[in-house]
Amino acid sequence: MSTTTDNDAKSTNTWTGPRKRWVPIVVLLFVAVAAAGLTWLLTNIFQRKEETKQPFTQVVELTDTTYDPAVWGKNFPKHYEQYKKTYEDTDGDFIKVDPTDEDPREYHTISRIDAEPRAQHMWRGYAFAVDYTAPRGHEWALVDQMYTKRTKEPFKQPGTCMNCHASMPEVYDKLGNGDRMAGFDAMNKLSYQEAVQHASGTIACIDCHDPKTMELTITRPAFMEGIKKYKASQGISDYDVNRDASNQEMRSYVCAQCHVEYYFKGEGKTLTFPWDKGLTAQDAMAYYDEVGWTDFQHAESGAPALKAQHPDFETFSQGVHASNGVTCADCHMSYQRDGASKISNHQIMSPMASDETINSSCLTCHHSTTEEMRQRVDGIQDQWQNSLNVGYTALDALITDITTAANDGSATEEQLTKARDFQRKAQFLIDYTFSENGRGFHAPAYSQSLINQATDYARSGQLALRGVTVENGNGPAVLEEHSPAKDQ
Numbered sequence: 001m002s003t004t005t006d007n008d009a010k011s012t013n014t015w016t017g018p019r020k021r022w023v024p025i026v027v028l029l030f031v032a033v034a035a036a037g038l039t040w041l042l043t044n045i046f047q048r049k050e051e052t053k054q055p056f057t058q059v060v061e062l063t064d065t066t067y068d069p070a071v072w073g074k075n076f077p078k079h080y081e082q083y084k085k086t087y088e089d090t091d092g093d094f095i096k097v098d099p100t101d102e103d104p105r106e107y108h109t110i111s112r113i114d115a116e117p118r119a120q121h122m123w124r125g126y127a128f129a130v131d132y133t134a135p136r137g138h139e140w141a142l143v144d145q146m147y148t149k150r151t152k153e154p155f156k157q158p159g160t161c162m163n164c165h166a167s168m169p170e171v172y173d174k175l176g177n178g179d180r181m182a183g184f185d186a187m188n189k190l191s192y193q194e195a196v197q198h199a200s201g202t203i204a205c206i207d208c209h210d211p212k213t214m215e216l217t218i219t220r221p222a223f224m225e226g227i228k229k230y231k232a233s234q235g236i237s238d239y240d241v242n243r244d245a246s247n248q249e250m251r252s253y254v255c256a257q258c259h260v261e262y263y264f265k266g267e268g269k270t271l272t273f274p275w276d277k278g279l280t281a282q283d284a285m286a287y288y289d290e291v292g293w294t295d296f297q298h299a300e301s302g303a304p305a306l307k308a309q310h311p312d313f314e315t316f317s318q319g320v321h322a323s324n325g326v327t328c329a330d331c332h333m334s335y336q337r338d339g340a341s342k343i344s345n346h347q348i349m350s351p352m353a354s355d356e357t358i359n360s361s362c363l364t365c366h367h368s369t370t371e372e373m374r375q376r377v378d379g380i381q382d383q384w385q386n387s388l389n390v391g392y393t394a395l396d397a398l399i400t401d402i403t404t405a406a407n408d409g410s411a412t413e414e415q416l417t418k419a420r421d422f423q424r425k426a427q428f429l430i431d432y433t434f435s436e437n438g439r440g441f442h443a444p445a446y447s448q449s450l451i452n453q454a455t456d457y458a459r460s461g462q463l464a465l466r467g468v469t470v471e472n473g474n475g476p477a478v479l480e481e482h483s484p485a486k487d488q
């Protein structure tokens, strides 16, 4: 410490003479540069202010109970128009179907289990093996949940499902008599069929915005609680997201209320995010192991399996964009010029949907072309898909081997238990990255590492059935009979 100070002092002394002689010029230059800088800054601030100031006329007063987005639309017609457009097919994955009484939708999206039968195999014994489709825009969130086979007989779902598929402030207010936390608890305990009677529409303005200030706000108790636990794991106590988060963080946090892995905790079926130990897949798995959580028993192998669901925020958090402060909104709601103003695109969709969306998102930071951006995304997604194929092949083989061994008695109970535990681990990691919606893009290296780890777990499980133990799925394989560790 003192050495550095000495050195600094020395170098300062050495340069005192020459610097003094240059003072008039330096001062002059400084003043000139500062003046130019200030002009630039003022112009810039002025422009940004002008740009972000919406040509906004308050037609109606918005309050805590203005639930209907159409009413908000009177003040913000452009935002409302874009928001309604989340109804459109922007990435070509809609399929026309014949509506029935059971399911009146005219369009579904492509089935992800038909496209990937190994996923269907992985989920056998669980609702996802029956119906799982590609996501689409927010306008569909409530109807897609109402009519998926996963909320129909024989499957029974709790009201908890609705937390991310409908506009919640109204439902929480109704069920909790104005106390939203009480409303959350009350809704989770209902059956899905009862809860859905209280919903009047899909995700709306009031789910992301404070009606009085239009600032971003967190409305979901599960996220408030989850992010608090996560921050505590990082040494930050008593974190209150609506008080402590920066605006920049909120541009991801509003999305992270829903685009995350979750489970239903305890008798109250409380929506809970497994973030006590951190945000990685391994952190979530360690949490589930500790609390003894299992989503379902695999129908063929008998493994105590976990189901991962859209960990978009957690995965994004492991990538280079997050570490550079880039947010979900930067890519999925990029600014669009509208005359003299800019507005955040409320037709939330893939940034790769068109040249226009690539331009307004990626190309504001990357000095490149739309074509090159497409190639980079395709390249990352192809590599991810290739690795995923290897991982799925290994997992599929493990499930088949455990099932065979359990049926023909070729493995001991102990070996079966070990192999099933490896299936649980391998399956969670494969499922985690498969169910994540960036298909490898949100964190390329991290996603690859999950698949590598999963493949290793799956192959270790196969070895376990043959009496070969592998420590933690990482170390060298050792035959049980010859293991020196076993002798002690």
Ligand code: HEC
Pocket (backbone or CB within 6 Å): 131, 132, 133, 134, 135, 144, 145, 148, 150, 151, 157, 160, 161, 162, 163, 164, 165, 257, 258, 259, 260, 261, 262, 271, 309, 310, 435, 437
């Ligand atoms: C924590 C928030 C959250 C909860 C709770 C939640 N979902 Fe979702 N759901 C999402 C998000 C985000 C998507 C879009 C991303 C995706 O499909 O992976 C989605 C997509 C879907 C879809 C369309 C794609 C598909 O999976 O076929 C259906 C149907 C669905 N959910 C049903 C349900 C049901 C049933 C429940 C209760 C068991 C539920 N959701 C609970 C956030 C949630």
Ligand code: HEC
Pocket (backbone or CB within 6 Å): 090, 091, 134, 135, 136, 137, 138, 140, 141, 142, 144, 145, 163, 164, 165, 166, 203, 207, 251, 254, 255, 256, 257, 258, 259, 328, 329, 332, 333, 348, 349, 350
């Ligand atoms: C209240 C929960 C919720 C919030 C908040 C939320 N989403 Fe979603 N999102 C969903 C659900 C549910 C779906 C799937 C709807 C379906 O398939 O029917 C979805 C679908 C999507 C899709 C797929 C669209 C497509 O065309 O395929 C994108 C992209 C998306 N959300 C991004 C975001 C971003 C970015 C944010 C934050 C600005 C956000 N979401 C906030 C629940 C939510």
Ligand code: HEC
Pocket (backbone or CB within 6 Å): 091, 135, 252, 255, 256, 259, 312, 313, 314, 316, 321, 326, 327, 328, 329, 330, 331, 332, 349, 350, 351, 352, 353, 377, 437, 438, 439, 441, 442
């Ligand atoms: C650096 C830009 C970037 C950021 C930041 C980003 N995404 Fe994405 N996201 C993408 C790209 C690129 C894809 C792949 C789109 C495709 O394949 O068409 C994608 C895909 C998705 C999809 C699936 C869309 C579809 O049409 O199937 C969802 C949902 C999504 N992201 C949600 C999020 C959420 C939530 C966050 C923040 C936690 C986020 N993204 C952050 C660029 C980004």
Ligand code: HEC
Pocket (backbone or CB within 6 Å): 054, 069, 072, 073, 076, 079, 080, 083, 203, 204, 205, 206, 207, 208, 209, 214, 216, 247, 250, 251, 254, 255, 329, 333, 342, 343, 344, 345, 346
């Ligand atoms: C899924 C979350 C979400 C929903 C739903 C949503 N917004 Fe936004 N909105 C955002 C985000 C993110 C921003 C960017 C805010 C920022 O950076 O401060 C934004 C910004 C805005 C702004 C500020 C100006 C601008 O364009 O950046 C207005 C006005 C606005 N939204 C109106 C609406 C209206 C009206 C609705 C309903 C029709 C709506 N929003 C629904 C997330 C949402």
Ligand code: HEC
Pocket (backbone or CB within 6 Å): 319, 320, 321, 324, 326, 327, 330, 331, 351, 352, 358, 361, 362, 363, 364, 365, 366, 373, 376, 377, 443, 444, 445
């Ligand atoms: C707000 C600025 C911003 C936006 C918007 C943005 N990026 Fe980036 N991107 C960055 C930064 C910063 C890095 C890290 C650069 C570095 O560390 O060298 C990066 C890195 C990348 C990388 C390298 C990834 C890796 O893991 O090494 C790719 C690929 C990329 N961006 C693609 C995209 C695409 C595609 C989009 C649009 C969907 C996009 N970016 C939007 C700022 C942005």
